[in-house]
Amino acid sequence: MLKSLGIHDLVHFDFLDPPPQETLVIALEQLYALGALNHRGELTKLGRRMAEFPCDPCMSKMIIASEKYGCSEEIITICAMLSCNAAVFYRCMENFVQHRTMKKARDIRDQLEGLLERVEIEPKSNSCTVAIRKAITAGYFYNCSKLDNSGHYKTVKHKHTVQVHPNSCLFEELPRWVVYYELVFTSKEFMRE
Incomplete structure (x- = not known):
């Protein structure tokens, strides 16, 4: 996110509470591996698109990759559910689905769907689980x-x-x-x- 704001030298940036340098290096390596940074540490076109989404870089990359696999509808639903309380996945509290959590997931999904338009990704649905798994793996390899x-x-x-x-x-x-x-x-x- 700081890179998208034009802050280029993160190692010497005056953080209020600076993270350990090793953590910064690992984060920069991950951004490079995701394709968000080039070999000079500059934000790529992909990185600028990823920065439009208010989620972690892996999730942003997964959303962007969903365009290639034609499964953006399914991927933003997965992202919304992951962004909520994990209790949703534990058999929806043993089948007593949490209304508040599901509403929050729907709101997050609506927000992500709006952001798809901003980065020029057409919402598409694809029930092929292979395509969905490829999009997930593109972000979470x-x-x-x-x-x-x-x-x-x-x-x-x-x-x-x-x-x-x-x-x-x-x-x-x-x-x-x-x-x-x-x-x-x-x-x-x-x-x-």
Whole structure:
């Protein structure tokens, strides 16, 4: 976001509460990997489009990628749900759907749909799950993990051992690959959503 405001030197920027330099470097590396920054650290055209969305860069990239796969309607719905309370995914509080959470998700989705027009993405629907998975992976490729021969998931980037969250619908299954929204640290490192 700071790059989109014309702040080029983030390392020497006068933050009120500066983040650790390592965190900044990791964030810049991720923006480069997403295509938001070029090799000189300047915002790309894709990066400017991503900055239009009030969400994290991975989610913004997923939305932009949905244009290529013709599934922007499904992707903004997924983004809206991820932006809300995670309780929505736990079987909608065991089938007592939270009205307030669903309304918030609808409001976020409406906002994202309006922003699609701003970045010239035509809202399209595509029920093909392969297209939807490709759009998700375009944004969250850093968050991939693979099932190894010993039955454990390892993150692709850092080879950390992670577990499927017990509340996940994938908990009983063992797909070969998993793309997750976030890692949660409790007694173990869990992939969530």
